[in-house]
Amino acid sequence: MAELENSKDLISVLWSGADILRSKMDANEYKDYLLGIVFYKYLSDSFLIKVYDMICDGKPETLREALNVYIEELKGEDAEELKEQMKDECHYVIEPELTYTYFADAARNNSFNREQLQKGFNNIEQSDPIFADLFTDIDLYSNRLGTGDQKQSDTVASLIKEIDKADLLNSNAEILGNAYEYLIGQFASETGKKAGEFYTPQAVSKILTQIAIAGQEDRKGLSVYDPCMGSGSLLLNAKKYAEHPGYIKYYGQELNTSTYNLARMNMFLHGIAAENQKLRNGDTLDGDWPTEEETDFHMVLMNPPYSAKWSAAAGFLQDERFSDYGVLAPKSKADYAFLLHGLYHLKSNGTMAIVLPHGVLFRGAAEWKIREKLLRSGNIYAVIGLPANLFYNTSIPTCIIVLKKHRDGRDVLFIDASKKFDKGKKQNEMTDDHIKSVMELYTKRETVEKESFLARFEDIEKNDFNLNIPRYVDNFEKEEEVDLSELLTEMKKTDEELEQVQGEFLSLLKELTSDDETIMSSLNDLIGKMEG
Template identity: 85%
Template sequence: MAEMENSKDLISVLWNGADILRSKMDANEYKDYLLGIVFYKYLSDSFLIRVYDLLNDDKPENLKDALEAYKEALADESAEELKEQIKLECHYVIEPELTYTFFAEMAKNNSFNREQLQKAFNNIEQSDPLFADLFTDIDLYSNRLGAGDQKQSDTISSLIKEIDKADLLNTDADVLGNAYEYLIGQFASETGKKAGEFYTPQAVSKILTRIAIAGQEKRRGLSVYDPCMGSGSLLLNAKKYASEPEYIRYYGQELMTSTYNLARMNMFLHGITPENQKLRNGDTLDEDWPTGEETDFNMVLMNPPYSAKWSAAAGFLQDERFSDYGVLAPKSKADYAFLLHGLYHLKSNGTMAIVLPHGVLFRGAAEGKIREKLLRSGNIYAVIGLPANLFYNTSIPTCIIVLKKHRDGRDVLFIDASKKFEKGKRQNAMTDEHIDAVIDLYKNRETVDKESFLASFEDIEKNDFNLNIPRYVDNFEKEEEVDLNALLTDMRKTDEELENVHQDFVSLLKELTSSDENIMASLNDLIGRIER
């Protein structure tokens, strides 16, 4: 419960920080400032706590005590030794006057200048390749922060004071990581369309992860790969379901630099050690990665951009990811290029789960050929239809395709989860009950009326390899049978009531009088028409 409270407090402090910027710029911009400065506080606080622990083998009462102890230690002749040890552990060293704690004091005394924060960012970026260019999206000199040097510094100063209320000293990594995730989700909601670039709704993340990890929960050294990782939240879900989360190795690639930086921060805030995270900024389809010593993974999770354009250059027919299929995904729709990339990087006993638009289930031409080859090879294990309007960047209904490398059967489980949602103002949402119901259907792998259908290879062949879910799961609700006698009785009753009202109305009209002959003539004419 305390953890929940702690998380709530943290979220409200961070959200108040967002309020300082909300009137100046849109969510897609201010998320970089807020999340970047929170991350710098995390680095600074973690550093001071670790220094204090090295010096006193204890946790400090507060960060000011830790900063004082650090300053004293730097005056000692063993200062270099301390710096070396802390650099080895944290991968960075922060000078006392560049700690967040020092900045917060300066901000309270109205003597903070953003130059100091810029210097602090630069020092972190240069301390280790892990942090290279990490803060490039945070423009501390932007006119959006205010007109002129003083106003811009004041805005950053207000933000530093507000975020300083977040007590990271007594917050464990999961609470902080979850608060960060929550913020990313809130920004996704405010940003609307652009959010698709960096966020997969938690319900979809949970389904993808629980499916891909099923049967592998106890594996030590589990490897998980997301070639379109966004802010990394889909990758990080694996932690929640693994019995030895500290041994998971995370591999992720992201095209957008600002989103890639967000993912790097997200990893650290969830307490993932540098040696367990291998993230890269690059174009997944244009250049295959990873190609080094580890190239296939226990779990592949993907929520790629839907029906994106790609080059589909002829040279890709020689690329090992696509060469077995004889054709390439069309230029206008890279969906199958992403799917085949993920499948190529899957271990022979692993599981892959990918979200795509329904078109991949039935479109013909090159996509039809690729789909047929996958089905003949037994690679497609399950197809799950999701509710419409779950995502921030599209209202179209999507589906999850589950793939395996080598298995004996070629049957496919179809699940129709399109009605498992709660209606929301902007987005629909799936509750934990909905998610559990989908996972149960997936694990039981059998036909359930109106919910799922286990199709044999022959069933699929008869359907010309079309995987459109309504062909297999009939969720048509029969209308209630109508009782004709009851209906006739109701109609007679209604007729009688109408007749009574009609007669009452005529009686009322007959009571009306006027000394004007024309009016009386018109009134009698009207009565005559009604009585006809």
């Protein structure tokens, strides 16, 4: 319970930091400032807590106490050795005057200098390749922060003071990670259409992850890969369901540099060790990655951009990811290019789960050929239809396709989950109960009337490899039969009631009088028409 309270306190502090910037820029911009400065505080606070522990073998009462101990130790002859030890431990070293604690004190005393914060950012970025260019998106000299040097500096100082209220000393990685995750979700909600590139709603993440990890929960050294990772939330879900979360290896690639930086921060804030994360900023389709060390994974999770354009250059027909299929995904719709990339990187005993638009289930031409080959090879294991309007950037209904590399059967489980949602203000939402019922249907893997259908390969072949869900799951609600004699009785009764009311109305009209001849003439006409 205390953990939940801490998490709520942390969220409210971080959200009030957003209030400082909200009037100056939109959510897609201020998320970079807020999340970047929170991350710097996390690095600084973690550093001071570790340095205190190294010197005093314990936990400090306050960060100011840790900073004072650190300053004293640097005066001694073991200063360089301490810095070396800290570099090995943290991958970075922060000088006392560049710690967040020092900045927060300066901000309170009106002596904060944003050049120092910029220097702090630069030092972290240069300390280790894993931090390279991490703070690129935070422009401490932007006109959006205010007009003129003083106002801009004041805005940054206000933000630093506000975020300093977040007690990271007594918050574990789970609390901080959850608070960060919540913020990313809130930004996605505020940003709307632009959110699609960095955020997958938690309900969809939960279903994808539970499906991909099923049967592998107790695997030590589980590897998980997301080639379109956004802010990394989907990757990080794996640790919620794994029995040995400390041993998970995370691999992810992201095209958008700002979003890639967000994912790197998200990993650290969730307490993921540097050696367990391999993240890359790059174009997943244009250049295959990873191509060295680990190249196939136990879990592949994907929520790629829907029906995106790609080059579909003829050279890709020689690319090992696509060469088995004889055709390429069309230029205007890269959906199958993403799917085949993910499948190529799946271990023979692993599971892949990908979210795509329904078109991939039934479109013809090259997509038909790819789909036929996948079905003949037994790669498609399940198709799950999701409710419409779940995502921030599109209202179209989507589906999850579950794939396996090698298996004995070629049957496909179809699940229609399109009605499993609660209506929200902006988006529809799937609750934990909805998720549970989808997972039960998935695990059962049998036909359940109006909910799921286990199709044999022959059924699919007869349908010309069309995977459109309504062909397999009939969720049509038959209307109740109408009792005609009951309907006639009702109509007769309604007629009688109308006649009675009309009679009463006529009596009332006849009682009306007026000295005005025109009014009386109109009234008598009306009475005549009603009686006629």
